[in-house]
Amino acid sequence: MSALIELDGVRKTYRSGSVEFEALRGIDMTVQTGEYVAVIGPSGSGKSTLMNVLGCLDLPTEGRYVLAGDDTSLLDEAALATIRNRRIGFVFQQFNLLASMPAWRNVELPLVYAGIPRAERRERAEAALSRVGLADRLANRPGELSGGQQQRVAVARALVTEPDLLLADEPTGNLDSASTRDVLALFDELHEAGRTIVLITHEPDVASRAGRNLVIDDGLITSDRPRSTLRGVGVR
Amino acid sequence: MSWWETVRSGLAAIRAHRLRSALTVLGIVIGISSVILTVGLGQGAQQEVEEQIDALGSNLLIVSPGSSTNSSGMRGGFGSASTLTFADATAIADSDVVPDAAAVAPATTSSVSLVNGDTNWTTSLVGTSTAWSRVRSRDLSAGRFFTSAEAERGAAVVVLGPDTASELFGRQSPVGQQLTVNGARLTVVGVLSSSGSSASGASEDDMAVVPVATSSRLTGSTSDTVSTIYVEAVSEDVLAAAYQEVQALLANRHGVTTAEADFSIATQASLVETANETNRTFTVLLGGVAGISLLVGGIGVMNIMLVSVTERVREIGLRKALGAAPRVIRRQFLVEASLLGLTGGVVGVLLGVVGAQVLPHFIDQAVAISAVATIAALATALALGVGFGVYPASRAARLTPIDALRSE
Ligand SMILES: Nc1ncnc2c1ncn2[C@@H]1O[C@H](COP(=O)(O)OP(=O)(O)OP(=O)(O)O)[C@@H](O)[C@H]1O
Ligand SMILES: [Mg+2]
Numbered sequence: 001m002s003a004l005i006e007l008d009g010v011r012k013t014y015r016s017g018s019v020e021f022e023a024l025r026g027i028d029m030t031v032q033t034g035e036y037v038a039v040i041g042p043s044g045s046g047k048s049t050l051m052n053v054l055g056c057l058d059l060p061t062e063g064r065y066v067l068a069g070d071d072t073s074l075l076d077e078a079a080l081a082t083i084r085n086r087r088i089g090f091v092f093q094q095f096n097l098l099a100s101m102p103a104w105r106n107v108e109l110p111l112v113y114a115g116i117p118r119a120e121r122r123e124r125a126e127a128a129l130s131r132v133g134l135a136d137r138l139a140n141r142p143g144e145l146s147g148g149q150q151q152r153v154a155v156a157r158a159l160v161t162e163p164d165l166l167l168a169d170e171p172t173g174n175l176d177s178a179s180t181r182d183v184l185a186l187f188d189e190l191h192e193a194g195r196t197i198v199l200i201t202h203e204p205d206v207a208s209r210a211g212r213n214l215v216i217d218d219g220l221i222t223s224d225r226p227r228s229t230l231r232g233v234g235v236r
Numbered sequence: 237m238s239w240w241e242t243v244r245s246g247l248a249a250i251r252a253h254r255l256r257s258a259l260t261v262l263g264i265v266i267g268i269s270s271v272i273l274t275v276g277l278g279q280g281a282q283q284e285v286e287e288q289i290d291a292l293g294s295n296l297l298i299v300s301p302g303s304s305t306n307s308s309g310m311r312g313g314f315g316s317a318s319t320l321t322f323a324d325a326t327a328i329a330d331s332d333v334v335p336d337a338a339a340v341a342p343a344t345t346s347s348v349s350l351v352n353g354d355t356n357w358t359t360s361l362v363g364t365s366t367a368w369s370r371v372r373s374r375d376l377s378a379g380r381f382f383t384s385a386e387a388e389r390g391a392a393v394v395v396l397g398p399d400t401a402s403e404l405f406g407r408q409s410p411v412g413q414q415l416t417v418n419g420a421r422l423t424v425v426g427v428l429s430s431s432g433s434s435a436s437g438a439s440e441d442d443m444a445v446v447p448v449a450t451s452s453r454l455t456g457s458t459s460d461t462v463s464t465i466y467v468e469a470v471s472e473d474v475l476a477a478a479y480q481e482v483q484a485l486l487a488n489r490h491g492v493t494t495a496e497a498d499f500s501i502a503t504q505a506s507l508v509e510t511a512n513e514t515n516r517t518f519t520v521l522l523g524g525v526a527g528i529s530l531l532v533g534g535i536g537v538m539n540i541m542l543v544s545v546t547e548r549v550r551e552i553g554l555r556k557a558l559g560a561a562p563r564v565i566r567r568q569f570l571v572e573a574s575l576l577g578l579t580g581g582v583v584g585v586l587l588g589v590v591g592a593q594v595l596p597h598f599i600d601q602a603v604a605i606s607a608v609a610t611i612a613a614l615a616t617a618l619a620l621g622v623g624f625g626v627y628p629a630s631r632a633a634r635l636t637p638i639d640a641l642r643s644e
Binding site for chain 1: 565
């Protein structure tokens with residue numbers, strides 16, 4: 001087992017005007033390939049900030065972030081875009097689907113930027129949508145889908161590139177309990193299939209599904225404990 | 237992402253905002269079509285004037301009263317119409333001083349109403365000598381020109397321009413028919429051939445030519461002045477010599493130096509030059525206005541692109557999160573802007589071409605579409621799209637993915 005994520009003294013300071021706010025105050029963490037990690041913490045503790053750094057959507061102010069052996073601080077925006085495209089799948093709280101496109105077009109979008117030919121894209125998008133149980137909703141636009149279905153489209157989009165890492169920020173935050181169960185079951189499946197997952201939540205119920213819980217408070221990791229050792233991961 | 241892919245997604249984005257895109261394109265369309273039309277109008281006018289001047293013949297001198305040397309007001313004090321007389325014309329024709337003149341035709345012009353039964357037509361009455369048809373190289377399509385005998389006794393005869401003839405007599409043959417001018421009867425003896433130049437050349441085809449004496453009688457004029465003296469040089473080679481001879485003779489007769497002449501002599505070449513100068517000014521002016529409207533159209537595109545970028549910041553953030561490099565985003569917006577520009581350009585050119593066909597039916601002016609202007613307009617439209625797309629596109633490309641995603 002190898003380390004997929006290595007954070008070393010990561011700090012993130014937000015500046016708005018003359019006001020500075022340090023949202024991450026020195027995070028050290030390692031996530032092994034195949035782990036299912038839940039990051040939990042109160043509102044404003046820096047969970048989303050951490051997820052943005054992990055997803056290369058934002059750069060740390062200080063410290064080192066190595067993803068699958070690449071030191072991200074050495075990469076330019078174009079290289080980071082490639083990393084996001086090849087290695088990371090995102091699931092956002094607000095789904096972030098493009099309303100003007102049918103489900104399958106939303107799902108194929110990362111493949112467009114990966115330069116995959118059209119026919120293959122469509123095939124893979126359909127496969128990913130089948131995988132999340134939406135084989136019969138390919139042509140529907142997001143507006144024609146329920147919240148749970150939209151989030152499953154987003155999961156399909158995150159999966160379609162077969163990324164090393166699945167990053168989910170409050171993926172069930174906008175869902176009812178039934179849809180939450182669907183999506184979490186999907187994550188369990190993906191984890192079983194060997195995917196590395198980092199899931200951010202403030203709900204202990206959701207966190208309990210993961211193999212390992214990282215508690216973050218006020219920009220620092222305050223606790224790092226295995227929730228379950230059944231799957232043989234999480235203990236360091 | 238391939239170029240083709242980018243074009244497809246650009247088209248999709250344009251289709252997604254149909255009305256907004258249409259309004260943007262409209263700005264470019266108006267700009268481009270007005271550029272094409274104004275340039276076309278300018279060139280059409282120029283071609284016409286050149287044709288008209290060509291039709292005058294290249295060995296013709298046109299002597300007009302009044303100075304052409306731009307010190308206007310001063311010598312105008314004599315009254316610009318009073319400076320050329322029949323005596324001047326006779327002097328040019330008779331004098332040994334002007335050996336290079338082959339023929340001379342003085343002409344007076346006045347506006348009269350010709351009446352044939354119920355039909356009434358106002359045109360210019362040209363009073364001249366028999367040499368006129370030769371000097372002006374005007375052939376007759378029917379009948380004959382008046383003879384010198386008729387000219388001498390001021391016979392009641394008239395030669396009509398082709399347009400005048402058809403206005404007064406329709407399809408009937410006018411030769412031998414009678415018409416009335418200020419109560420006096422005139423017999424039509426001939427009809428001129430068309431001068432060959434179109435549109436504003438109409439005035440060359442709409443006139444009534446009578447002997448000078450007849451004209452004076454009809455208009456009650458007792459004055460000895462003429463409005464033009466046409467002089468035909470023996471050949472084109474001696475045109476310059478004839479010019480100087482006429483100039484020297486008239487200056488001498490009028491008691492002025494050639495520098496302060498109270499008359500002006502134009503040649504075909506000088507007329508072409510003047511006409512072109514006027515047309516150039518006209519074209520540059522109108523073209524400038526059209527160019528400004530094109531610029532405004534371009535700014536419209538830029539504005540829409542900015543709005544579009546702002547409106548789609550979240551989408552841009554998402555696309556970046558999913559792996560779109562800045563270059564790809566920039567290209568996407570550039571392609572979108574270029575497509576808008578090109579669409580506007582193509583529609584604008586079509587509209588300009590259609591306008592060039594339709595416009596001459598409403599205004600008496602031909603419109604010449606030049607390939608150069610059309611291609612330049614298309615290139616401009618594309619350049620406008622690209623040029624004005626660069627700023628919003630690079631702004632979109634510079635956004636960090638998270639800032640873009642978080643924006644509302
Ligand atoms: N762009 C920003 N500029 C300034 N401060 C920011 C910015 N983004 C986040 N913060 C601050 O950083 C802190 C951490 O924010 P973050 O979004 O990471 O919290 P969170 O743990 O995800 O909270 P929640 O559970 O409510 O989503 C907060 O105090 C927030 O106000
Ligand atoms: Mg958050």
